[in-house]
Amino acid sequence: MESLIEVRNIFKKFGNKIILQNINLQINKGDIFGIIGGSGAGKTVFLKLLIGFLKPDKGTILLTNENIHNKISHIRKTFGFCTQDHCFYPELTVLENINYSGRIYQVNSKIMKRTCNALLNLLELESYKDTIAKNLSGGTQRRLDIICSMIHSPRVLLLDEPLTGLDPILRKKMIKILREINALGITIILSSHYLDEIEDFCTNIGILNKSELMICDTPQNVRDKYAKYTILKICSSPGNYAKILEKINQLISLKQSKITKTELELHLARPTDNSNFYKIVNIISSQGETITSIEYELPKLNETFENLIT
Amino acid sequence: MVSELFTIIHKDFLRILRAKGSSLIIILGPLIIMLLGGLAFTSSGLYGINVGLYDKLDTDLADILKFKLEERTFSVIHEDSLESCKNNVKQGNTHICIEIKERENTPKLLEQKLGNKVVFYLDYSNIRLVWAITSVIRTVVASESNKISRGIIDKGMDNLDTYTNFATENRKKILDLKNTQEEIRDKLTRILNAIDQNQISSEQISQQISDISNNINLVKSNLQTFNTRAMVSITSLKQMGGNSAQYAANLERDLQTLYSPSLQSLNSATSTLYNMESSINSNSQTIFGIKTDISRILDMINQNLIDLNQIDKVFQTLDTNLGDIQQFDPDLILQPIPVEYKPVSEDILEAGSISNSVTYLDYLLPSLLILVIMFDSILLSSILIVKEKNLPVYFRNMISPTNDIVFALSIFISSLFLVLTQVAILLIISSFVFGISLQQNLAEIAILITIISSIFILFGMLIGYIFKSEETSTVAGISTIILFLLFSSILLPVETLPSIIGSITKFSPFVVAEIALRKIMIFDLSIALSISELLVLSIYFVVLSSVVILAQSLIRKRST
Numbered sequence: 117m118e119s120l121i122e123v124r125n126i127f128k129k130f131g132n133k134i135i136l137q138n139i140n141l142q143i144n145k146g147d148i149f150g151i152i153g154g155s156g157a158g159k160t161v162f163l164k165l166l167i168g169f170l171k172p173d174k175g176t177i178l179l180t181n182e183n184i185h186n187k188i189s190h191i192r193k194t195f196g197f198c199t200q201d202h203c204f205y206p207e208l209t210v211l212e213n214i215n216y217s218g219r220i221y222q223v224n225s226k227i228m229k230r231t232c233n234a235l236l237n238l239l240e241l242e243s244y245k246d247t248i249a250k251n252l253s254g255g256t257q258r259r260l261d262i263i264c265s266m267i268h269s270p271r272v273l274l275l276d277e278p279l280t281g282l283d284p285i286l287r288k289k290m291i292k293i294l295r296e297i298n299a300l301g302i303t304i305i306l307s308s309h310y311l312d313e314i315e316d317f318c319t320n321i322g323i324l325n326k327s328e329l330m331i332c333d334t335p336q337n338v339r340d341k342y343a344k345y346t347i348l349k350i351c352s353s354p355g356n357y358a359k360i361l362e363k364i365n366q367l368i369s370l371k372q373s374k375i376t377k378t379e380l381e382l383h384l385a386r387p388t389d390n391s392n393f394y395k396i397v398n399i400i401s402s403q404g405e406t407i408t409s410i411e412y413e414l415p416k417l418n419e420t421f422e423n424l425i426t
Numbered sequence: 427m428v429s430e431l432f433t434i435i436h437k438d439f440l441r442i443l444r445a446k447g448s449s450l451i452i453i454l455g456p457l458i459i460m461l462l463g464g465l466a467f468t469s470s471g472l473y474g475i476n477v478g479l480y481d482k483l484d485t486d487l488a489d490i491l492k493f494k495l496e497e498r499t500f501s502v503i504h505e506d507s508l509e510s511c512k513n514n515v516k517q518g519n520t521h522i523c524i525e526i527k528e529r530e531n532t533p534k535l536l537e538q539k540l541g542n543k544v545v546f547y548l549d550y551s552n553i554r555l556v557w558a559i560t561s562v563i564r565t566v567v568a569s570e571s572n573k574i575s576r577g578i579i580d581k582g583m584d585n586l587d588t589y590t591n592f593a594t595e596n597r598k599k600i601l602d603l604k605n606t607q608e609e610i611r612d613k614l615t616r617i618l619n620a621i622d623q624n625q626i627s628s629e630q631i632s633q634q635i636s637d638i639s640n641n642i643n644l645v646k647s648n649l650q651t652f653n654t655r656a657m658v659s660i661t662s663l664k665q666m667g668g669n670s671a672q673y674a675a676n677l678e679r680d681l682q683t684l685y686s687p688s689l690q691s692l693n694s695a696t697s698t699l700y701n702m703e704s705s706i707n708s709n710s711q712t713i714f715g716i717k718t719d720i721s722r723i724l725d726m727i728n729q730n731l732i733d734l735n736q737i738d739k740v741f742q743t744l745d746t747n748l749g750d751i752q753q754f755d756p757d758l759i760l761q762p763i764p765v766e767y768k769p770v771s772e773d774i775l776e777a778g779s780i781s782n783s784v785t786y787l788d789y790l791l792p793s794l795l796i797l798v799i800m801f802d803s804i805l806l807s808s809i810l811i812v813k814e815k816n817l818p819v820y821f822r823n824m825i826s827p828t829n830d831i832v833f834a835l836s837i838f839i840s841s842l843f844l845v846l847t848q849v850a851i852l853l854i855i856s857s858f859v860f861g862i863s864l865q866q867n868l869a870e871i872a873i874l875i876t877i878i879s880s881i882f883i884l885f886g887m888l889i890g891y892i893f894k895s896e897e898t899s900t901v902a903g904i905s906t907i908i909l910f911l912l913f914s915s916i917l918l919p920v921e922t923l924p925s926i927i928g929s930i931t932k933f934s935p936f937v938v939a940e941i942a943l944r945k946i947m948i949f950d951l952s953i954a955l956s957i958s959e960l961l962v963l964s965i966y967f968v969v970l971s972s973v974v975i976l977a978q979s980l981i982r983k984r985s986t
Contacts, residue, residue, distance in 0.1 A: 167825055168825075169821075169824065169825050189827045190827075192825055192826060192827045193827055195825070197821075197822070197825055199818055199821055199822075201818030202818055202819075203818050203819045203821060203822040204819055204822075205437060205440075205441055205817070205819055207440065207441045207444040207445060208437065208440055208441065208444075212437070212440060215433070216433055216434075216437050217822065219429060219430050219433035219434075220430060220433070220434070220822070220823060220826040220827075220828045221826055221827060221828075222430065222827060222828070248444070264822065265822075
């Protein structure tokens with residue numbers, strides 16, 4: 117994979133407060149990189165450092181092996197930044213906002229028209245192009261924000277909490293759009309609280325905690341390495357789950373358990389002992405139950421993240 | 427860069443115009459200002475002024491003042507005491523308290539009105555109103571005062587007439603007296619000369635008498651000698667006898683008959699001569715005494731004439747002077763140096779007069795324009811910048827490759843356009859609705875207004891860059907405006923400020939701009955004659971532009 121951005125030993129503080137330290141990571145071309153962290157972990161500062169808006173107190177950030185602060189005005193065109201707030205003028209129409217963003221990024225009129233149409237089409241905003249921005253819904257405003265960030269055809273699109281404030285359907289739609297953008301060859305770097313949604317979407321994630329980058333890996337690897345328990349979902353017939361659970365609890369120490377109408381969910385501490393697994397199957401069978409299905413999975417990234425930072 | 431600039435300016439306009447409030451303010455703001463300003467200043471006077479009048483002496487002057495003030499639509503309230511009169515001013519019930527009191531050390535012979543004194547009690551916290559009211563009341567009192575003065579002067583002039591006539595008459599008498607004296611002097615001189623010419627001195631008379639006496643004595647001696655010799659001869663003859671003796675006897679008898687009376691006559695003549703000499707000597711002394719007296723009289727007459735001449739000269743001077751005074755018009759004495767106030771520009775009528783062609787609005791328009799420009803420019807540009815800074819989209823501007831100068835310039839141009847639009851609306855309304863005459867030099871006015879607006883916009887931009895919130899920037903903007911107003915001629919003339927502050931104030935952009943605009947708008951002077959003001963404004967423009975660009979760059983740098 118071709119390295120696009122390389123962050124080397126970044127240190128940043130505001131006043132006496134250290135915001136980021138010892139940050140080292142690499143983002144490859146075409147990646148969808150997710151920055152995860154609690155509130156005040158320094159995610160936004162990290163994104164602003166990446167685009168050269170903020171200068172690190174120590175360390176360097178390289179874009180294709182070149183320090184971003186050496187050619188800042190040129191570098192600016194490389195990035196598209198979509199902040200948490202809506203970066204457009206609410207009094208202007210969708211099209212006016214897009215044109216404005218294109219102009220300040222010195223985009224040629226013809227190219228801008230073409231890109232604008234493509235982006236309006238991609239983000240399904242064609243019908244809103246003459247609508248005053250402030251009259252758009254939250255999700256549509258977010259999409260307009262993305263178009264404004266992309267009108268100059270950046271190589272890297274940075275999104276600060278792009279899913280915040282969107283309902284689940286819109287979040288899914290947004291993820292779908294981002295995938296499509298990524299499919300255009302644009303590297304996406306985003307920060308988010310919605311870990312469940314981005315774990316399937318990001319190719320790599322970095323977890324910020326206490327000013328430091330705790331982990332930087334693929335979501336799967338992170339879960340594998342850091343999940344504290346395994347989830348076992350069992351369906352059996354006739355399904356006397358309460359009795360089964362009582363027996364299991366007598367023999368095995370469970371992190372958590374849950375009974376639903378259709379299944380029994382057991383959280384087994386990791387590293388999972390295979391003998392416990394056999395014990396559970398035996399207990400179920402001894403209770404005259406016929407196992408219809410058993411699912412084994414790791415907890416969602418959200419839970420792993422919680423475990424990591426607590 | 428130009429296309430970016432136009433895009434940003436276009437965006438600013440769209441934003442302002444789509445915000446209903448802003449667009450209403452841009453169009454309605456100047457309309458309202460001009461409408462209110464126009465209605466307020468097309469005619470100007472003092473209305474609803476309450477005057478407290480306290481007159482313990484119940485004089486005619488109080489009635490006259492009341493009548494005159496009510497003529498000027500002042501409301502006059504009679505006060506029972508000086509305290510209540512002053513308290514009403516303090517409480518704002520009246521604007522001024524007038525006390526009529528007795529005048530100290532008034533000559534008794536003058537009429538009763540002159541025994542009064544007018545005292546004004548004013549609330550100096552309301553200084554402009556005080557000036558306006560006192561100006562009117564002073565005029566009223568001065569007019570009454572002039573009437574009284576004129577009466578006194580007329581009386582004086584009548585007395586002067588009497589004195590002049592008296593002087594003229596007496597001068598004639600003095601002249602007559604002088605002539606009589608001169609006549610007496612001449613006559614006496616002639617008498618004296620005549621005495622001198624006819625007088626024989628006593629020595630001369632004595633000598634002549636002595637000569638006569640000697641001659642008589644000689645005659646007597648000769649006679650005696652003759653008689654002796656004759657007697658000798660007679661005796662001889664007698665001795666001859668005969669006829670000779672007879673003849674000698676006859677001769678002797680004849681001789682005796684002639685000799686003795688002749689001798690007696692000669693002696694008597696000598697005695698008479700001596701008597702005559704004595705009389706002449708006595709007369710001579712008398713004449714000498716008379717001559718001495720006449721000389722003394724002549725001396726006295728000469729002295730009198732000298733005195734009379736002097737008196738005549740005094741009367742002559744008095745006569746001339748009184749004549750000169752009599753030629754005076756009483757108005758000349760009332761106002762020896764006539765004072766007239768005229769506008770320096772001939773097409774504008776006297777200050778304070780209301781005419782169909784010229785109104786107070788004409789005078790006030792430059793100040794009003796600067797005021798509107800300053801308010802608009804400072805507040806508009808500062809709010810535009812702060813609003814922009816506080817928008818999330820500002821972040822996009824900051825991370826864009828567009829130059830800082832373009833953003834600063836776009837705000838400047840947008841603000842300038844809006845301010846100039848407002849000023850244009852204001853001028854159009856002034857011209858069409860209130861009939862304010864816009865002179866021929868409209869282009870020069872436009873240039874100057876553009877320069878002035880630019881400076882205040884730059885001030886506003888600086889405030890916008892310095893302060894973070896709209897509230898603080900508005901407060902800072904208004905504070906700056908107040909500061910400019912405070913140190914201008916709007917509240918108090920700059921000339922009345924302490925010298926150091928006054929000299930600094932003269933360089934205030936508001937003051938400089940007002941002077942330059944007044945020169946062009948009121949006096950119709952060329953912009954070239956405002957070169958010093960233009961120089962100061964240009965310095966402001968250059969310095970402020972540099973600072974604004976620096977501020978914009980600093981904001982971007984401080985963010986990074």
